Amino acid sequence: MNMSSIKRFSARDTNVLPSHFYNIKADLPTLPKPPLHPETRQPLNPQDLEPVFSKGFIAHEGSMERFVPIPDAVQEIFALYRPTPLIYATGLKKALGTPAHIFYKYEGAGPMGSHKSNTALMQAYLAARENIETLVTETGAGQWGSALAHAGALFGVKVKVFMVRVSYRQKPGRRILMEMFGASVEESPSPKTQSGARFYDQNPDHPGSLGIAISEALELAVKSPATRYSLGSVLDAVLMHQTVIGQEADLQMAAQGAEPDVVIGCVGGGSNFGGIAFPFVRKRLKEGRSIRFIAVEPEACPSLTQGELRYDHGDTAGLTPLLYMHTLGMDFVPAPIHAGGLRYHGMAPLVSHLASLGIIEPRVYPQEHIFEAGHLFFKAEGILPAPESSHAVAAAIDEALKAKNEGREKVILFNLSGHGLLDLNAYARNGNGSRNA
Numbered sequence: 547m548n549m550s551s552i553k554r555f556s557a558r559d560t561n562v563l564p565s566h567f568y569n570i571k572a573d574l575p576t577l578p579k580p581p582l583h584p585e586t587r588q589p590l591n592p593q594d595l596e597p598v599f600s601k602g603f604i605a606h607e608g609s610m611e612r613f614v615p616i617p618d619a620v621q622e623i624f625a626l627y628r629p630t631p632l633i634y635a636t637g638l639k640k641a642l643g644t645p646a647h648i649f650y651k652y653e654g655a656g657p658m659g660s661h662k663s664n665t666a667l668m669q670a671y672l673a674a675r676e677n678i679e680t681l682v683t684e685t686g687a688g689q690w691g692s693a694l695a696h697a698g699a700l701f702g703v704k705v706k707v708f709m710v711r712v713s714y715r716q717k718p719g720r721r722i723l724m725e726m727f728g729a730s731v732e733e734s735p736s737p738k739t740q741s742g743a744r745f746y747d748q749n750p751d752h753p754g755s756l757g758i759a760i761s762e763a764l765e766l767a768v769k770s771p772a773t774r775y776s777l778g779s780v781l782d783a784v785l786m787h788q789t790v791i792g793q794e795a796d797l798q799m800a801a802q803g804a805e806p807d808v809v810i811g812c813v814g815g816g817s818n819f820g821g822i823a824f825p826f827v828r829k830r831l832k833e834g835r836s837i838r839f840i841a842v843e844p845e846a847c848p849s850l851t852q853g854e855l856r857y858d859h860g861d862t863a864g865l866t867p868l869l870y871m872h873t874l875g876m877d878f879v880p881a882p883i884h885a886g887g888l889r890y891h892g893m894a895p896l897v898s899h900l901a902s903l904g905i906i907e908p909r910v911y912p913q914e915h916i917f918e919a920g921h922l923f924f925k926a927e928g929i930l931p932a933p934e935s936s937h938a939v940a941a942a943i944d945e946a947l948k949a950k951n952e953g954r955e956k957v958i959l960f961n962l963s964g965h966g967l968l969d970l971n972a973y974a975r976n977g978n979g980s981r982n983a
């Protein structure tokens with residue numbers, strides 16, 4: 547092999563891998579209402595967040611730059627798994643007999659099997675740069691906790707995770723992954739924080755919730771000097787980090803001469819949806835393209851379709867700033883559905899805002915329906931979607947069937963936010979997602 551013409555080896559595919567995150571706030575006709583201080587209820591100063599987040603993260607959260615550079619060190623690590631594949635769903639198209647063209651972006655190719663690593667790596671990098679010793683966070687089903695544990699191990703930052711007790715006991719797989727990376731994992735509610743003890747003292751077997759686990763992690767971060775908090779969704783900066791997904795998809799589709807008519811994602815806190823959709827929202831706002839956007843949520847936790855748009859806390863103890871968002875209320879405890887990553891009472895302020903502007907169409911599906919869609923997709927494509935991602939699959943199938951009825955060659959793009967290989971029990975309990983099983 548003649549390597550004389552190669553200057554330097556790199557895993558980076560520079561043709562597709564973005565060098566910047568895209569910040570949609572630079573292109574919006576109006577901005578969402580600002581976050582408020584939890585006590586004074588006045589707009590938050592960036593300095594108010596310094597006991598909680600790294601300074602670099604706070605700068606990303608407040609940035610109004612359209613394109614924010616991705617540091618070289620992070621681009622190098624992204625290259626372990628990015629660009630993720632953009633797949634033309636040949637099998638699904640055939641199974642549905644539809645003239646629609648269905649593309650999906652496979653974020654399950656990430657190291658921990660979901661899109662969460664995109665922001666985890668960036669956040670761990672920012673923490674390491676400021677010599678922050680420990681990042682503390684919460685996790686429900688464990689996708690976020692395992693992504694941050696991996697990122698912390700890569701950048702030399704310790705990771706401590708409060709894991710919702712039901713998941714800790716029922717889904718040991720994700721906990722084992724976190725511990726293998728050296729993270730410490732605590733069942734939440736725990737007796738170790740005031741926010742946790744309130745519930746733990748009454749019932750040491752309290753099942754827990756994401757809201758309680760967030761309060762515990764925040765409390766610990768604020769109390770300990772070399773410790774900061776890390777959040778895996780909801781915030782503007784997290785959605786911005788996820789835009790590598792949509793930027794890649796845009797280039798990958800353009801390389802085939804395609805552009806989506808509709809972009810679909812599931813929504814828990816809103817980050818994988820924002821990540822795939824926002825670069826295309828820019829095309830609609832700035833280039834006048836007629837692209838539709840569908841955000842899909844579970845019937846058991848319908849914050850976008852049923853929640854009020856108002857100021858609310860992001861946690862149960864009321865420690866977080868007040869965010870202007872679609873919310874079911876900070877005390878809302880969703881039924882224990884299998885799409886654990888979608889069981890959050892609120893919705894990203896940016897996604898809430900775009901829904902109120904009529905740019906995003908929210909949609910809701912019941913659990914039986916999404917397991918059927920996930921099973922159909924598995925048989926057709928050979929990839930098992932995470933139960934969360936199956937919400938996007940279900941909407942993509944419905945759009946493809948609508949195109950079939952209309953005899954239209956619609957182009958559909960959806961985000962397959964993660965794989966379901968650690969969710970096999972959930973598929974088994976739902977009759978393998980098939981009606982006749």
Ligand SMILES: *Cc1c(COP(=O)(O)O)cnc(C)c1O
Pocket residue numbers: 659660661662689690778779780812813814815816817818819887888932934935963964965
């Ligand atoms: C966490 C998670 C979600 C939901 O979170 P968003 O912030 O709304 O993206 C969806 N899919 C997978 C696979 C997840 O891990």
